[in-house]
Amino acid sequence: MEIHGLYPDSRHFTSIARRDGILADLSTTQHPTRLYGWGYTGEILNLSGKGTYFGFVVDGQTDVISYHAGFELAFTLTKGMYFSVPGAVSVRGGCGIAIASLSYRGMFMIGGPIEEMGRLRYMDGCSDSLLIPPTIKGDPCLNHLHFPCGISQTRHTHPSVRIGVVTSGEGHCEIPENEDGSGAAIKIPLTQGQIFIIPPEGHHSFFTKSSTLDIVAYHPDSDIGPTHDDHPMVNRTYVNGISARDIEEIRTKSIV
Numbered sequence: 001m002e003i004h005g006l007y008p009d010s011r012h013f014t015s016i017a018r019r020d021g022i023l024a025d026l027s028t029t030q031h032p033t034r035l036y037g038w039g040y041t042g043e044i045l046n047l048s049g050k051g052t053y054f055g056f057v058v059d060g061q062t063d064v065i066s067y068h069a070g071f072e073l074a075f076t077l078t079k080g081m082y083f084s085v086p087g088a089v090s091v092r093g094g095c096g097i098a099i100a101s102l103s104y105r106g107m108f109m110i111g112g113p114i115e116e117m118g119r120l121r122y123m124d125g126c127s128d129s130l131l132i133p134p135t136i137k138g139d140p141c142l143n144h145l146h147f148p149c150g151i152s153q154t155r156h157t158h159p160s161v162r163i164g165v166v167t168s169g170e171g172h173c174e175i176p177e178n179e180d181g182s183g184a185a186i187k188i189p190l191t192q193g194q195i196f197i198i199p200p201e202g203h204h205s206f207f208t209k210s211s212t213l214d215i216v217a218y219h220p221d222s223d224i225g226p227t228h229d230d231h232p233m234v235n236r237t238y239v240n241g242i243s244a245r246d247i248e249e250i251r252t253k254s255i256v
Contacts, residue, residue, distance in 0.1 A: 056167070056216045057086070166190050
């Protein structure tokens with residue numbers, strides 16, 4: 001694992017210096033991933049065709065150029081918008097982050113801008129929206145976390161890495177001083193545009209005072225989502241009152 005331009009270097013939380021190009025190389029981890037930045041020095045970010053790129057526009061106006069079947073497809077995104085592009089992509093203008101899920105073939109998607117708060121109840125008064133859902137259960141996803149004023153979040157961990165960017169507002173993150181989760185709390189200020197990585201099982205909690213805080217976070221895996229045996233199309237197709245999900249002889253055996 002290689003991370004460029006970080007502070008502090010912690011087992012629990014790493015804040016990433018904003019710049020163009022590769023910011024972190026996690027390609028040898030359980031979920032092969034790379035983190036990139038663009039627009040901080042005005043350079044164009046050109047990414048190869050390996051994997052799927054999840055991106056978020058932190059500020060300004062961004063052109064996202066996708067290459068598919070010999071065609072160049074260009075889309076203009078503004079602050080607060082996001083994308084998922086499988087294969088080669090170029091990004092120019094504005095500034096933001098792009099996260100490469102190297103072993104995943106996702107679907108092309110553009111969305112946003114993010115809303116004022118999340119659609120789903122999360123924890124300790126916070127809310128969440130699933131911006132880019134897993135195509136199949138287990139796939140990566142992109143989320144928007146909203147923290148109202150006056151939040152004191154319960155310390156917690158995640159089983160896989162989290163890559164995030166502060167989209168608006170301010171607050172702070174508290175992590176323990178020792179690797180085992182013990183010791184005094186270290187406070188890390190969070191401000192708009194800040195990029196960070198939370199390693200697997202890193203202990204952390206977020207706090208706000210008089211300002212709200214919004215974060216977009218990438219998860220490399222998921223425990224919900226459609227499966228071949230459980231999805232809306234097959235579940236809500238009926239033959240003589242019986243769901244196609246439960247009629248084995250008519251089920252598609254493989255996708256050609």
